[in-house]
Amino acid sequence: MAVLNVNGRDRDVQADLDTPLLYVLRNDLALNGAKFGCGLGQCGACTVIVDGAAVFSCLTPIAALAGRRIRTVEGLGTEQAPGTVQKAFIDEQAAQCGYCIAGMVMRAQALLEKNPHPAEQEIRGHMALNLCRCGTHMRILAAVRRAAAAMGTAENGAKG
Amino acid sequence: MNAALTRRDLLAAGGGLVVSFALGGSPARADDEAAPAPRLPGSLKDTPLLDAWIRVAPDGRITVLTGKAELGQGLRTALLQLAAEQLAVAPAAIELVTADTGLTPNEGFTAGSHSMQDSGTAIFNAAAQVRALLVGAAASDWNVASETLSVADGMVRAADGRSTGYGPLAAKLSLHVQAQPSSSLDDPASYRVVGKNLPRVDIPAKVTGGAAYVQDVRLPGMLHARVVRQPSAGAVLREVDTAPIERMPSVVKVLRDGSYLAVVAEQEWPAVKAMRALAAAARWDETAALPDEAKITQTIRALPARDISVLAWAGAAAPAAKRLGARYTRPYMMHGAIGPSCAVARLGDDGVMTVWTHTQGVFPLRAALADLLRMPQEKVRCIQTPGSGCYGHNGADDVAGDAALIARALPGRPIRVQWMREDEHLNEPYGSAMLAEVSGAVDAGGNIVDWDYAVWSNTHNRRPAVGGLMLQNAALPDNLPVPPAAPIPMPEGGGDRNSNPIYTFPNARVVYHFIPDMPLRVSALRSLGAYLNVFAIESFMDELAEAAGADPVAFRLRHLQDVRAKAVIRTAAERFGWSIRPPRADGEGRGFAFARYKNLGAYCALALALRVDHESGRVRIGRVVAAVDSGQPISPDGIRNQIEGAIVQSASWTLYESVRFDRQHVTSSDWSGYPIMRFPAAPESIEVHVIDRPGLPFLGTGEAGQGPTAAAIANAIKDATGQRLRDLPFRPATVKAAIGV
Numbered sequence: 086m087a088v089l090n091v092n093g094r095d096r097d098v099q100a101d102l103d104t105p106l107l108y109v110l111r112n113d114l115a116l117n118g119a120k121f122g123c124g125l126g127q128c129g130a131c132t133v134i135v136d137g138a139a140v141f142s143c144l145t146p147i148a149a150l151a152g153r154r155i156r157t158v159e160g161l162g163t164e165q166a167p168g169t170v171q172k173a174f175i176d177e178q179a180a181q182c183g184y185c186i187a188g189m190v191m192r193a194q195a196l197l198e199k200n201p202h203p204a205e206q207e208i209r210g211h212m213a214l215n216l217c218r219c220g221t222h223m224r225i226l227a228a229v230r231r232a233a234a235a236m237g238t239a240e241n242g243a244k245g
Numbered sequence: 246m247n248a249a250l251t252r253r254d255l256l257a258a259g260g261g262l263v264v265s266f267a268l269g270g271s272p273a274r275a276d277d278e279a280a281p282a283p284r285l286p287g288s289l290k291d292t293p294l295l296d297a298w299i300r301v302a303p304d305g306r307i308t309v310l311t312g313k314a315e316l317g318q319g320l321r322t323a324l325l326q327l328a329a330e331q332l333a334v335a336p337a338a339i340e341l342v343t344a345d346t347g348l349t350p351n352e353g354f355t356a357g358s359h360s361m362q363d364s365g366t367a368i369f370n371a372a373a374q375v376r377a378l379l380v381g382a383a384a385s386d387w388n389v390a391s392e393t394l395s396v397a398d399g400m401v402r403a404a405d406g407r408s409t410g411y412g413p414l415a416a417k418l419s420l421h422v423q424a425q426p427s428s429s430l431d432d433p434a435s436y437r438v439v440g441k442n443l444p445r446v447d448i449p450a451k452v453t454g455g456a457a458y459v460q461d462v463r464l465p466g467m468l469h470a471r472v473v474r475q476p477s478a479g480a481v482l483r484e485v486d487t488a489p490i491e492r493m494p495s496v497v498k499v500l501r502d503g504s505y506l507a508v509v510a511e512q513e514w515p516a517v518k519a520m521r522a523l524a525a526a527a528r529w530d531e532t533a534a535l536p537d538e539a540k541i542t543q544t545i546r547a548l549p550a551r552d553i554s555v556l557a558w559a560g561a562a563a564p565a566a567k568r569l570g571a572r573y574t575r576p577y578m579m580h581g582a583i584g585p586s587c588a589v590a591r592l593g594d595d596g597v598m599t600v601w602t603h604t605q606g607v608f609p610l611r612a613a614l615a616d617l618l619r620m621p622q623e624k625v626r627c628i629q630t631p632g633s634g635c636y637g638h639n640g641a642d643d644v645a646g647d648a649a650l651i652a653r654a655l656p657g658r659p660i661r662v663q664w665m666r667e668d669e670h671l672n673e674p675y676g677s678a679m680l681a682e683v684s685g686a687v688d689a690g691g692n693i694v695d696w697d698y699a700v701w702s703n704t705h706n707r708r709p710a711v712g713g714l715m716l717q718n719a720a721l722p723d724n725l726p727v728p729p730a731a732p733i734p735m736p737e738g739g740g741d742r743n744s745n746p747i748y749t750f751p752n753a754r755v756v757y758h759f760i761p762d763m764p765l766r767v768s769a770l771r772s773l774g775a776y777l778n779v780f781a782i783e784s785f786m787d788e789l790a791e792a793a794g795a796d797p798v799a800f801r802l803r804h805l806q807d808v809r810a811k812a813v814i815r816t817a818a819e820r821f822g823w824s825i826r827p828p829r830a831d832g833e834g835r836g837f838a839f840a841r842y843k844n845l846g847a848y849c850a851l852a853l854a855l856r857v858d859h860e861s862g863r864v865r866i867g868r869v870v871a872a873v874d875s876g877q878p879i880s881p882d883g884i885r886n887q888i889e890g891a892i893v894q895s896a897s898w899t900l901y902e903s904v905r906f907d908r909q910h911v912t913s914s915d916w917s918g919y920p921i922m923r924f925p926a927a928p929e930s931i932e933v934h935v936i937d938r939p940g941l942p943f944l945g946t947g948e949a950g951q952g953p954t955a956a957a958i959a960n961a962i963k964d965a966t967g968q969r970l971r972d973l974p975f976r977p978a979t980v981k982a983a984i985g986v
Contacts, residue, residue: 100514101514101515105514112463115463116454117456117460120584121584124666128583130583158453164449164450164455171452174448174452180451181634182316182583183447186451186452187451210925213923213924216923218581218582218636219634220895220922221886222922222927224886
């Protein structure tokens with residue numbers, strides 16, 4: 086039994102406290118974004134953002150999450166109104182099977198919130214924790230660069 | 246999702262009068278019987294009724310059906326483009342139903358880069374013929390000639406301004422008619438949708454958390470199951486005390502049948518914990534004996550073989566001036582889906598077992614499941630629901646077997662089985678280890694005058710269409726017969742796929758040594774034997790070019806007749822800037838390779854640059870430029886996405902991948918034991934140039950890049966270091982040992 090703050094809402098969850106967040110998101114809260122990939126923190130398909138940092142939801146028990154802000158890909162936008170990073174992935178057609186993509190979007194989001202102008206090597210280094218098997222790497226990198234540019238534009242726009 | 250759509254809905258959508266009659270042609274006469282029937286385009290030859298493919302409801306709603314599946318290759322989008330083009334509607338106006346044994350045509354497996362050739366061609370022609378029937382109905386109504394009518398946006402219009410929608414016209418005619426051998430297709434120059442980059446229709450849901458995968462299926466009352474697999478092939482479950490596991494919270498049932506062991510729980514995480522406790526409690530007798538991994542290609546080569554002659558050319562030629570020989574090998578390789586396999590099954594009150602599955606073949610799987618469950622096929626329905634990309638025969642079918650077996654034991658309850666990472670890594674059928682031995686000779690003028698090629702491989706097709714090929718069969722009592730391994734005949738081929746060179750040589754012999762005994766469980770992995778054969782042929786072409794003192798690109802061109810092959814090679818070379826060789830730093834090299842997949846599908850040539858770090862032996866790929874000819878492109882960006890993906894995936898295979906095993910167990914149980922490419926090692930850039938071939942037949946693209954990438958990397962490493970690597974993969978330690986630092 087726990088209260089989790091997911092995408093800005095407090096949610097009562099009946100699961101045992103040792104349950105990894107991934108299972109609670111997918112089953113208790115019916116959120117599809119975070120995916121089961123390995124359960125070992127090796128692939129990043131389950132990546133969500135907790136208090137601004139990208140984490141492996143498959144390894145994080147909900148006991149560790151009381152009072153913390155959890156964000157999933159569902160919290161970034163919708164099909165009709167995608168968030169900046171989501172829109173960049175759509176614009177670059179950065180998916181094949183797409184199974185890894187929600188995790189990629191979340192890891193990229195965490196990077197760009199901290200560092201809106203990452204160098205290419207910073208992007209590659211940051212994304213290194215997430216695996217893609219279809220070989221969509223070039224498009225995913227292009228989407229992260231596109232999102233960074235769009236966020237930079239928005240920032241400049243706000244300043245201007 | 247397909248689950249929401251029933252046969253009744255579709256029959257209603259078909260609407261109108263359904264009368265079965267043969268359209269056109271005179272009744273067959275006895276003396277015509279010997280004449281071959283005209284061949285229908287694509288999969289229409291197996292499923293010739295138009296309404297099996299396309300239905301138009303009285304309200305104008307259009308449903309298109311395909312027996313092929315979305316595997317992440319963009320099939321859904323491409324088929325919508327084809328149907329929309331010929332039906333003269335927007336793609337968004339069409340509902341597409343993919344592989345479902347209850348609804349769609351049987352198109353076998355979604356495999357072998359056949360979907361556009363088979364299903365795409367069928368739908369393109371069926372749509373054109375449906376449009377012609379609709380126009381014909383309007384012409385008849387208005388008493389005008391069909392040629393005077395035009396169609397756009399789902400409306401038929403007459404020159405005098407009269408117009409009508411497809412719905413009312415469809416209500417007056419039957420689409421339950423035989424397709425014709427030829428269709429009235431538009432001039433490719435007028436295409437509005439085909440050849441354009443329609444954004445993939447499935448991507449928005451996939452980036453926003455929409456329900457997109459079988460993993461996302463949640464049915465009322467659904468239970469979660471996990472399986473404790475045999476720890477090695479043939480292992481026998483000696484004893485297991487299930488009582489403590491049955492008392493664990495949330496656990497509904499422990500299933501034991503012979504050596505088959507599974508646990509079912511109300512919630513997923515308790516199911517995982519119970520599975521681990523059950524695995525710890527199980528005692529097995531193991532007898533498996535695996536070969537020595539370090540000598541696997543020698544083992545394969547020494548096993549009894551069935552020898553198949555692929556080709557034998559003999560002709561006059563100048564005397565040989567130089568002769569070379571080489572041997573190339575590949576290890577066992579994994580599909581390695583990012584999402585382990587998953588399925589949901591439910592045994593309904595009506596006795597029908599419904600299975601939601603990411604299989605590549607719903608109809609063959611239905612047969613295999615019926616066999617395994619001892620149920621009649623008509624009591625099993627398989628609904629394809631996308632999973633993580635599979636790249637061939639992985640755990641998708643087997644997890645469906647788990648879900649169905651467990652669902653049979655708990656009637657009425659939907660059962661979701663999600664394989665764990667180790668389940669997938671240890672139990673998916675691998676791509677076979679292989680070797681090829683080649684010798685060739687060039688004459689004094691640098692032309693190849695003799696070519697001798699032999700390849701050794703296990704089968705590349707153990708896809709289940711019978712229960713004996715399901716993973717569960719070995720664990721269950723009363724084993725079903727296991728069919729012997731069989732080769733896939735040429736021209737498609739299995740281990741010999743692409744062993745027949747596309748080049749022209751006066752003398753050549755190619756032999757496939759098919760090895761029936763399988764030391765490890767194997768089946769289809771993207772491109773089958775073409776990965777090794779193209780790697781070997783395209784590496785050896787560079788070796789012969791060097792012996793002839795020729796540029797590798799010019800050397801290939803002068804041994805080719807096929808103009809489309811030459812065009813992709815020239816395009817890749819020109820766009821890469823092959824003829825300009827800038828000064829290069831130490832460890833930098835460039836390589837070129839080409840193949841036409843199966844010598845039947847898409848043409849793909851590529852050039853790449855890379856850098857070898859002498860200290861570590863690490864290879865970093867720089868710029869990659871590819872050219873591809875897929876016939877009439879349906880979505881050029883879809884082709885680029887597939888080829889980019891093939892290049893990166895094949896680069897990962899080539900630089901890192903082999904299944905590791907000791908004398909009893911596979912030890913590559915997760916990504917630490919089977920590393921694949923990560924972002925820092927991805928190429929600097931990839932450009933793919935799609936050659937436009939308006940109106941030419943669609944050529945399968947999905948596997949065309951695998952072989953050329955491996956050879957281009959090997960050729961570039963040779964260029965960079967002077968060392969020729971012939972044993973895959975090229976891990977840093979291997980490269981470092983070869984370059985001797």
